[in-house]
Amino acid sequence: MSKVLVFTEFQNGNLKRSSQELLQFAATTGKPVVALALGSQAKTGAAQLAHHGAQEVLLCADTAYDAYNPELFSVAAAEAIQQAGASLVLASASSSGKDLFPRVAAKIGAGVVSDGTEITVSGDDVKVKKPMYAGKCFATAQFENAATKIVLMRANQLPVAAADTSKTATITEHAFTKPSLKTLIKEVVKGASEKLDLTEANVVVSGGRGLKEAANFSMLNDLASVLGATVGASRAVVDAGWVGHSMQVGQTGKTVAPTLYIAVGISGAIQHLAGMSGSKVIVAINNDPNAPIFQKATYGIVGDAFEIVPKLTEEFKKILAH
Numbered sequence: 001m002s003k004v005l006v007f008t009e010f011q012n013g014n015l016k017r018s019s020q021e022l023l024q025f026a027a028t029t030g031k032p033v034v035a036l037a038l039g040s041q042a043k044t045g046a047a048q049l050a051h052h053g054a055q056e057v058l059l060c061a062d063t064a065y066d067a068y069n070p071e072l073f074s075v076a077a078a079e080a081i082q083q084a085g086a087s088l089v090l091a092s093a094s095s096s097g098k099d100l101f102p103r104v105a106a107k108i109g110a111g112v113v114s115d116g117t118e119i120t121v122s123g124d125d126v127k128v129k130k131p132m133y134a135g136k137c138f139a140t141a142q143f144e145n146a147a148t149k150i151v152l153m154r155a156n157q158l159p160v161a162a163a164d165t166s167k168t169a170t171i172t173e174h175a176f177t178k179p180s181l182k183t184l185i186k187e188v189v190k191g192a193s194e195k196l197d198l199t200e201a202n203v204v205v206s207g208g209r210g211l212k213e214a215a216n217f218s219m220l221n222d223l224a225s226v227l228g229a230t231v232g233a234s235r236a237v238v239d240a241g242w243v244g245h246s247m248q249v250g251q252t253g254k255t256v257a258p259t260l261y262i263a264v265g266i267s268g269a270i271q272h273l274a275g276m277s278g279s280k281v282i283v284a285i286n287n288d289p290n291a292p293i294f295q296k297a298t299y300g301i302v303g304d305a306f307e308i309v310p311k312l313t314e315e316f317k318k319i320l321a322h
């Protein structure tokens, strides 16, 4: 039977939630699930792949794969797909996923659909729903004449159940061909405000136009550092150039699913809600009692963010110190 290969990623030794989603979805297709794991974190984390549904693991723990390099990764991924005989490949529509898999598709003559928000697999038939024209409408994409189908899914679109630690997988260590590289990654500089990628964060503190100016994000950074949270933003402030696009939550930004989402000075436009309404607990701080965000919020605080946020930060500091 044709297999599903899942391209997996680790962060701080833990399998990313986006990879957990893909593995668990792959297991529901009824096809054998192969996980590809590259880099030194993959070796210690390999068991986690089995716990989320991988039956086979193709592992290459070479430190050369610790930083993303498209030339190196595209050869490894292409070889792994061919070795596994996978007809369906699932990966995250992260910036590296979107950079990598068109290259892989070109190498092996596969079809590729990116930015999936829904996927259905029935035998060889794969349908992927994806936003078009910056989220103004959705398209359903299907493959034609593609023996190998590559689907890049947005994070936090598929459900994740708890890991089943009784599951095991066959782990095969593998050395993929290393091409002579034309580019080398010398250093990776993380954005100062992004502790953990938004899509993986358990607590998110997001700011909107109600913060008035870019400098006032420091108030959110203070709250976030007390809570161990990642800072996000609405599109209005991204478009204004206050923060980078990697911090945007919403239909045309990232979809988040944290345990706690704190929205500060965000009105709650439908496009913003599309990216955060899967959060477990939503706290909204807004000085307009009629702001639409309050309809989604678990707890609403009507008031001036400039008074409330510093008070919350101080209170959390005291509580969490114990």
Ligand SMILES: Cc1cc2nc3c(=O)[nH]c(=O)nc-3n(C[C@H](O)[C@H](O)[C@H](O)COP(=O)(O)OP(=O)(O)OC[C@H]3O[C@@H](n4cnc5c(N)ncnc54)[C@H](O)[C@@H]3O)c2cc1C
Pocket: 133, 134, 135, 136, 207, 208, 209, 210, 211, 233, 234, 235, 236, 237, 248, 249, 250, 251, 252, 253, 254, 264, 265, 266, 267, 268, 269, 270, 271, 272, 275, 285, 286, 287, 288, 291, 303, 304, 305, 306
């Ligand atoms: C195709 C398309 C895609 C889009 N994609 C996205 C997306 O991915 N993500 C996204 O966020 N938006 C997206 N948008 C934009 C969206 O429609 C809104 O314009 C945007 O979310 C508004 O951002 P905001 O809430 O920060 O600003 P505003 O709507 O201006 O809201 C600011 C809020 O701050 C409150 N406020 C003001 N002062 C204070 C204060 N002192 N204390 C507390 N509260 C205060 C106000 O009451 C108001 O509710 C998209 C739009 C389109 C058309």
